[in-house]
Amino acid sequence: MTVYHEPVLLKESIDFLITDSKGTYIDATFGGGGHTREILSRLAPEGRVIAFDVDDNSRRIADDLSAADGRFTFLPKNFYSISSLRDEYHVARFNGFLFDLGVSSYQIDNEEGFSYRRDERLDMRLDKGLxxxxxxxxxxxxxxxxxxxxxxxxxxxxxxxxxxxxxxxxxxxxxxxxxxxxxxxxxxxxxxxxxxxxxxxxxxxxxNKELEALADGLGAAVDLVEKGGRVAVISYHSLEDRIVKEKFRYEASTCVCPPEAIICTCGKVARLKILTRKPIVPGEAEVDGNRRARSAKLRVAEKIV
Ligand SMILES: C[S@@+](CC[C@H](N)C(=O)[O-])C[C@H]1O[C@@H](n2cnc3c(N)ncnc32)[C@H](O)[C@@H]1O
CATH class of the missing domain: 1.10.150.170 (Putative methyltransferase TM0872, insert domain)
Structure with missing residues (x-):
């Protein structure tokens, strides 16, 4: 049987993500559920995972998982709507957010128009409602x-x-x-x-307006995550990584006055502490076993206010 998707930087990302085994964690990109399952395996009975994905195949896998584990809820939605979790879904706690961006191996290997290797209709929509x-x-x-x-x-x-x-x-x-x-x-x-x-x-x-969705989803995650909670992002494209790096850097800075200003008047407060000065990348063994891991970069930041 072929594997739906081999999760990338699994241990590294989840080691960073979980700070409270009774907390609520958001997996913004469920895919085949590799990261979600790892989070669930480390949570207490009171812990909870809420996952997003726009792909119909992910929904089918997630429906089985939510039937088997009451701590898991799936939302078949784009993660740019993360900001609705508090008001629309009445989620009160947010201990951590994980984004594992891009597409799953299953999507590249099976879904319409993603690969130049197969002759198919040009489609490439992750969400067929687009x-x-x-x-x-x-x-x-x-x-x-x-x-x-x-x-x-x-x-x-x-x-x-x-x-x-x-x-x-x-x-x-x-x-x-x-x-x-x-x-x-x-x-x-x-x-x-x-x-x-x-x-x-x-x-x-x-x-799929992937960079716009990332900017919106990441912004909402930083707003919602509680003090001491973490936001972890695995990216596969230099532009994705730049959005994450710049957002974390901005949120970790205490001053955004122009360089020529003699004294600080901006009043900016740092909301994040960056936990990965340099992005974490997969080791040789992981890349040898999973070539889709080769461009992965993990960045993590912690909410401090
Ligand atoms: C790399 S895969 C995630 C794999 C997953 N971590 C696992 O272990 O199986 C990325 C997933 O994110 C989904 N995705 C991409 N952009 C999305 C968005 N804006 N909103 C919701 N899901 C998205 C894709 O459909 C895909 O299933």
């Missing part, structure tokens, strides 16, 4: 919009040329499949697996 899929991005964005996606999210130096090639192709006939797209990318940017994955990942980030 209106615009990769098909809409590739077939309706103008040249600037497409080039932005490839340059900003894919760091592709030939972003503009690629955008123009896509527009020229789709003017003749719509680009409907992963293979059609992969062929254009290979012609303009090169055929290496790294290049193709990078461009496909850039489109996926745009389709």
């Amino acid at each position: 209106e615009a899929s990769a098909f809409e991005v590739v077939n309706t964005y103008d040249a600037d919009g497409l080039a932005d996606v490839f340059f900003k999210y894919g760091e592709e130096p030939r972003a503009r040329v690629l955008a123009r090639a896509i527009i020229k192709t789709r003017d003749q006939k719509k680009i409907e499949t992963t293979s059609q797209l992969a062929e254009i990318v290979a012609r303009i940017c090169g055929r290496s697996a790294k290049t193709l994955s990078r461009i496909f990942q850039a489109i996926r980030i745009e389709v």
Whole structure:
């Protein structure tokens, strides 16, 4: 049987996350539930885990888990709605938040349009309720919009040329499949697996508004987590990591006055203490056993007010 998803940095992230075995923890990205199960295994009967995921397959796994363990609740929602937990779901305590970003192995290997390795309809929506899929991005964005996606999210130096090639192709006939797209990318940017994955990942980030969701979800987590509680984020893309690093740094700083100011007048109060000065990365053994772990970075901060 193939594994749905091998959890990354499992011990390291959960060692940091749990500060009270009777607490309430939020797993913002349930996936196959690897991290959630590890949290549950360390909690007392009074402890609780609430998990989010937008993927239907995650929901099926989570439904079985919540039937088997009364301490677990699943919300089939985007984690940008974390801020509704207090008022809409009446959750009173928040001892820790975990974000394990991106997609699961199952999604890459099985769901529509995520991989250039299979010939499928261009989709890439994690949440099938989203209106615009990769098909809409590739077939309706103008040249600037497409080039932005490839340059900003894919760091592709030939972003503009690629955008123009896509527009020229789709003017003749719509680009409907992963293979059609992969062929254009290979012609303009090169055929290496790294290049193709990078461009496909850039489109996926745009389709799912992944960076916007992270900024919103992380902001809400920092607001909600109680004093002494922790926020842990595992990221796989440099732009995700930058959002986490900058948010933690801002929340840990005591002054945001301009550098030329002689005295501090901003009155800023630090809300976080950063627990990982440098991000924690998987060891060689983990990367050897799970190649999807190779780009992972874990950052953790603790609420201090
Ligand atoms: C890397 S996997 C998580 C794996 C999980 N930690 C495990 O051990 O199985 C990321 C999961 O987050 C979900 N996801 C990504 N962005 C999301 C968002 N904004 N809201 C909710 N779920 C999201 C994906 O559908 C995917 O299942």
